[in-house]
Amino acid sequence: MCSNVLNIERVMSNLYFLLLLEACTLTQVLGLNNEDPASTLPSGYNEITPEEETYHTPRLDYRTPRWCYTLNLKNGEVSCFSPRGGNYHNTLGTRCEMSCDRGYRLLGRSSVQCMPNRKWSGTSYCRRVRCHVLPLILHGTYTCTNGVMVDSRCDFTCNPGYRLEAGHSRTCLESGRWSDTEPVCADRDPPKIQCPLSRVRLAEPGKLTARVTWNPPVVKDTADTRLTDVTLIGPAPGSEFEEGIHVVRYKVYDQARNKAACKFIVRIEVRRCPPLKEPLHGYLSCSPEDNIYGSVCEYNCEEGYERRGAPTRVCQFDRSWSGDAPKCFMMEINTDVRTSTALLGQFYRKRRLLVVSTPDTANQYYKLQKIMLERTECELNMRQVTVIELLGLPPREVGRIKDHILDSQVIEGLRQALRISKAYFTMVLLDKHGVDRERFVEPTTSEELYSLIDDYLLNEEERERLEKYRDVCD
Numbered sequence: 001m002c003s004n005v006l007n008i009e010r011v012m013s014n015l016y017f018l019l020l021l022e023a024c025t026l027t028q029v030l031g032l033n034n035e036d037p038a039s040t041l042p043s044g045y046n047e048i049t050p051e052e053e054t055y056h057t058p059r060l061d062y063r064t065p066r067w068c069y070t071l072n073l074k075n076g077e078v079s080c081f082s083p084r085g086g087n088y089h090n091t092l093g094t095r096c097e098m099s100c101d102r103g104y105r106l107l108g109r110s111s112v113q114c115m116p117n118r119k120w121s122g123t124s125y126c127r128r129v130r131c132h133v134l135p136l137i138l139h140g141t142y143t144c145t146n147g148v149m150v151d152s153r154c155d156f157t158c159n160p161g162y163r164l165e166a167g168h169s170r171t172c173l174e175s176g177r178w179s180d181t182e183p184v185c186a187d188r189d190p191p192k193i194q195c196p197l198s199r200v201r202l203a204e205p206g207k208l209t210a211r212v213t214w215n216p217p218v219v220k221d222t223a224d225t226r227l228t229d230v231t232l233i234g235p236a237p238g239s240e241f242e243e244g245i246h247v248v249r250y251k252v253y254d255q256a257r258n259k260a261a262c263k264f265i266v267r268i269e270v271r272r273c274p275p276l277k278e279p280l281h282g283y284l285s286c287s288p289e290d291n292i293y294g295s296v297c298e299y300n301c302e303e304g305y306e307r308r309g310a311p312t313r314v315c316q317f318d319r320s321w322s323g324d325a326p327k328c329f330m331m332e333i334n335t336d337v338r339t340s341t342a343l344l345g346q347f348y349r350k351r352r353l354l355v356v357s358t359p360d361t362a363n364q365y366y367k368l369q370k371i372m373l374e375r376t377e378c379e380l381n382m383r384q385v386t387v388i389e390l391l392g393l394p395p396r397e398v399g400r401i402k403d404h405i406l407d408s409q410v411i412e413g414l415r416q417a418l419r420i421s422k423a424y425f426t427m428v429l430l431d432k433h434g435v436d437r438e439r440f441v442e443p444t445t446s447e448e449l450y451s452l453i454d455d456y457l458l459n460e461e462e463r464e465r466l467e468k469y470r471d472v473c474d
Contacts, residue, residue, distance in 0.1 A: 067092040068114035075099040075126040090114055100126035102174065103150035131172040137222075140164070140185035150174055158185035161222025187256035191221035193230075195250055195262035201241070203270040205294030209240045210268050217262060221254045229253045243270045273315035280471075280472065281305040281381070282328040283465070291315055301328035302465075303432070304350040304384050329382065335404040340413030343406070344434055347386065352457060353430040354380070357390040357420045365425035366391075369443040378445045378473035381464055383453045384432075390414060393422055431457055 035413050068090045071078045080096040082088035088097070094114040100106045110125030115121055131148045139162045146152035150409040152172045158164055162185040170178045195215040203210045214237050219227045235241065242266070251261040268280065271293040278284050279299055286297040295315040301307045309326025316322055331350065337343050347353055356373075358366035373380075373387065380387065391398045399406030399414070420426050427440040429452070437454060454463065 013169050014141055019424055025254050039430050066090055068094070068118055068120055070469045071096055071112070071120065073098055073100070073124065073126060075128070076106065076124075088174060089266050092116060096120075098124045103129055103159060105129050105174075105176075111357060129172075129174060129176050129177050132178055134178065134182075135168065135272065137183060137185055138181075139187075148172060154178075155187075156183050159223075161187060161189050161224075163188040187223045187254065187258065189222060190258040190260040191219055191224070191252050191254045192402075193260045193262045194218040195248075195264040198265040198267070200267045200269060203243060203268055203292065206288055206292070207294070208270055208288075208290070208292065209242050211238060212241050212262075212268075213237045217250045217252075219252050219260075223256070224254045227252055229256060241266055243267045243268050271315075271319055276313070276321065276325070279307075279326065279328045279468065281330075281384075282307070293317055293319075299326045299328075301383065303345075304331055304386075307333050330386075333386075333401055333404060335406055336403060338409050340410050340417050343410055344417075345412075348434060349432050349434070352383065352385045352432055353388060353428075353434075353455070354385050355390065355414065355420065355428045355430065357389045357415065357422075357426045357428075359393055359422055359424065361391050363425050365443050369425070369427065372443065372446050376449070379446065379450060382473065383450070383458065383468065384462075385453065388414070390420070429453075429457075435438075 017367075018053075047118065058430070064468070070090050070132035071080070077099050078096050079099070080089040080094050082091050082094040084091050088094065090382050092114055096112050096114075098106060098108070098112065104126035105128075106124055107127050109122030110124065112120040112122045112124070117207070121265075129150050131150075131152075134144075134154055135147055136142075137156060140156055140158040142154045144152050144154040150172050153169050153172075155169045156164055156167075164183050165186050166183045167180040168183065170180050170182075173204040175178055178315065195217045199212065201210040201212050216237075219230055221227055223368060230250060230252045233251065234247065246266045246268070247263055248266060249261060249263040251259060253259055262347070270290075271289045273293075273295070273358040275291055276284055276286075276297055279301065282299060284297050285300060286295050288295055291297075293315055296312055297315075298312045299307055305327050305328040310323045311326065313321045313323050313325065326380055331346075333346055334341075335343070344353075356366070356369065360366075386401065388406075389398075389400050391400075394408065394412070397408060397411050414420070415422065418428050418430075425441060427444070428436055429438040429449075431437050437457065458466065
């Protein structure tokens with residue numbers, strides 16, 4: 001019986017030696033034997049001084065299951081494994097793994113073993129993990145859900161006018177560091193600018209322009225209290241604007257060089273009257289031109305014509321002309337004179353003359369020429385030509401301008417002054433200065449007569465006017 005007991009003690013001693021050797025080897029592998037756990041911790045955390053362990057072989061009492069005291073880790077968890085089974089957590093050789101709850105950091109040994117000296121091979125405790133206090137960001141602030149504790153999220157917001165760059169929030173990690181990088185509040189909102197309202201202005205009387213003024217635009221920025229970099233693109237207030245549509249632009253920059261712009265329209269309207277028609281045998285002279293509001297147009301008649309009616313008309317605000325249009329009538333010829341000089345003097349520089357002379361109204365040349373001249377009155381008036389007829393011989397001679405009868409002395413004076421023979425048919429064409437320009441002793445067609453006058457007697461202005469009113473006689 002005694003020999004059996006001794007055998008059992010030898011077996012148990014060998015088993016204890018094997019367990020102790022395994023524990024020492026595992027400790028060296030995990031770095032738990034001589035490593036100071038506090039040396040890897042940041043400054044400010046509690047430091048644990050390893051206990052000196054004296055390994056000796058005590059008297060083993062297997063009848064006492066509680067060899068070491070029961071481990072308890074506040075804010076953590078202890079997981080033990082015993083050689084004697086899962087129901088034994090503090091017997092000799094029991095190894096316990098130490099772990100902390102989320103938000104706590106383990107200080108001390110992460111694994112301890114129940115030693116033969118009835119003590120655990122080390123101590124540990126769990127300390128709450130805290131992140132450093134976040135600094136305030138420029139032009140912004142933040143709010144945190146749980147201060148500087150683990151899993152606390154801090155949301156950042158910027159002051160009005162600024163926007164967050166990078167992340168909008170940061171979270172306290174288990175490592176004691178904040179996630180992401182510190183955000184920045186940057187001025188990304190452009191300033192606000194409000195231009196004056198678009199406007200329509202009427203040109204001043206007699207002008208094609210109008211002076212327009214306006215107030216400066218209203219500018220503001222949520223970040224910058226004062227904006228001075230405002231640029232005008234276009235004419236300045238108080239400028240003279242021509243007729244039409246003009247776009248005026250403003251732009252402004254804040255201190256961060258964010259840009260804003262606005263524009264408005266200035267429209268200048270010129271009130272115009274309908275174009276005036278030039279009078280027949282006359283012309284218009286307007287100042288200023290273009291028939292604009294305030295224009296004054298003067299009616300003028302050609303030489304040899306007289307104006308009847310008001311000389312001027314004014315373009316009014318309602319786009320109508322004042323008064324009625326005057327007309328140009330052929331000048332009144334005073335046939336109650338006694339000399340040819342007095343008669344011809346009335347035509348000087350005013351009218352051209354076509355003098356037709358015949359010894360007898362039964363003359364065949366005269367009859368033929370009269371037929372051709374009957375249909376030329378309008379065309380001859382367009383060319384400022386007056387026809388004087390000298391018919392017959394004394395004492396029954398007759399002279400006339402249309403229905404106006406000439407004195408016999410005037411008839412005789414004309415024939416003598418123009419050297420017209422009384423013996424045969426003669427037709428003499430005189431210019432406005434009374435110069436004999438052409439003589440005809442035979443009838444001539446109206447086309448030949450017109451061509452002669454147009455080519456040699458009309459000036460450039462008269463030709464243009466004739467071309468302009470060519471359809472009048474039709």
